[in-house]
Amino acid sequence: MEAFEDTWHWNDKAEDAFDQVSQSGNTKAFDLLNAMRAFLGENDMMAYLAMMAVRLIELHRVLKPTGSLYLHCDPTASHYLKLLLDGVFGADRFVNEIVWKRSDAKGDAGQGAKHFGRTNDIILLYTKTEERYWRPQYGPLDEGYVERFYRYTDENGRRYKLDNMLGPGGAAKGNPYYEVMGVSRHWRYSRKRMDELIAAGRVIQTNPGTVPMYKRYLDESKGTPLTTNWTDIQLLRGWSGEKLPYPTQKPVALLERIITASCPEDGLVLDPFCGCGTAVHAAQKLGRRWIGIDVTHLAISLIEKRMRDAFPGVQLAVEGAPKDLASAEDLAARDKYQFQWWAVSMVDAMPFGGKKKGADGGIDGIIYFKPDGRRTEKALVSIKGGQNVGVQMIRELHSAMEREKAPLGVFVTKTSPSSVMEKEAAAVGRFHSEATGKSYARLQILTLAELFQGKRPDIPYVDPTVAFKRAARESTAQQPTLL
Secondary structure (H helix, E strand, O other), X not given: OHHHOOOOOOOHHHHHHHHHHHOOOOHHHHHHHHHHHHHHOOOHHHHHHHHHHHHHHHHHHHOOOOOEEEEEEOOOOHHHHHHHHHHHHOHHHEEEEEEEEOOOOOOOXXXXXXXXXXXXXXXXXXXXXOOOOOOOOEEOOOHHHHHHHOOEEOOOOOEEEEEEOEOOOHHHHOOOEEEEXXXXXXXXXXXXXXXXXXXXXXXEOOOOOOOOEEEEEHHHXXXXXXXXXXXXXXXXXXXXXXXXXXXXXXXXXXXXXXXXXXXXOOOEEEEOOOOOOHHXXXXXXXXXXXXXXXXXXXXXXXXXXHHHHHOOOOOOOOOXXXXXXXXXXXXXXXXXXXXXXXHHHHOOOEEHHHOOOOOOOOOOEEEEXXXXXXXXXXXXXEEEOOOOOOHHHHHHHHHHHHHHOOOEEEEEEOOOOOHHHHHHHHHOOEEEEOOOXXXXXXXXXXXXXXXHOOOOOOOOOEOHHHHOOOOOOOOOOOOOOOO
């Protein structure tokens, strides 16, 4: 949906972001940004980098000494962002550049593509101090490795391999020197620990005089320590039960790995570009506290629906969204498009055609419903946040209903409708549903005040999964209260 797409252009906002970096006091970050401007010019990439720079400075400010920052990007911007992060955090605070294989090989060679298949995204990991929390992550052992090395079986059928117990570096590294089973060497274990392992049957000497080995069981293995090449978590596909209508949605497994590695169980996850809410979903699933931020009310609405579907009864607070008539009127005055997206979400509709801005032909949203419980129909939604509403707007919505073959229409207005408007809406007629045995006004008028009082469109069998696919329910066995 276009309302979710990132669009950056060099304009007054980009210039303002650039100025904020110059006034931030972070001279290294500004020097880098200024050099990039001289090189790139005032284009879309530069606008994006200016926007990111001022935000990275703030993220560094609020990050705990034990915290880590993960930044996901594609290869077109990763090198610029890495320089910016060096400027903000310091080059010595760089930890990893993770290559995430997000998809299979692209089949665009047949269309004349003159490049290797582009399948990777980049995740940059920076830390504020050396005190960062870290929990190592492991992947499954390679089957060939298991067959080759875990080739022994004990009397209980447990597979094991024999590992070297010699102390790496010998005496130079402080490893103790003593005799084990007739063999004197520098060992990696203390004499006391070695005696415990021998008593437990974990030390084997395959032949007299050979160096004793450690018996390492396969079922005790944590797996293979993860490297910076992540090939086991692919981008979500259309048929995935996790997929929502968001073009750059990340798999929950990807965020679970990141959060588990770098956030303790009593920690706090902040995602300041939370999109459709995958990071906060993963944080809630793992029992962490979380904060998500996004600039569009459409995104916030989608996250609310996702979290309530996945975690029934979850306690969350939405800050910044209208909570009463005055704040809704304020939003309408400041940004009519954000107001439209918010009002569309209030009636469980989706934006018409995913349109971001511009002429909408009298349609702002669509509510899908099933009048007979099977066939899907649609109700058109028109949002008016201004003071001047009149009967002509009712007629325009009716015309759109006829054009789109929509049996129902919903007109949402900030101001109370006139009696002429109400009469015009009533003249559109009634819609009968055999499944419910009821009839419904074909064109319904709702005011913002009524929405805040809990009134919603009177529509049979609304199907929210057509607009925003319902998130799968997650386990709620130990879901904490959110602050």
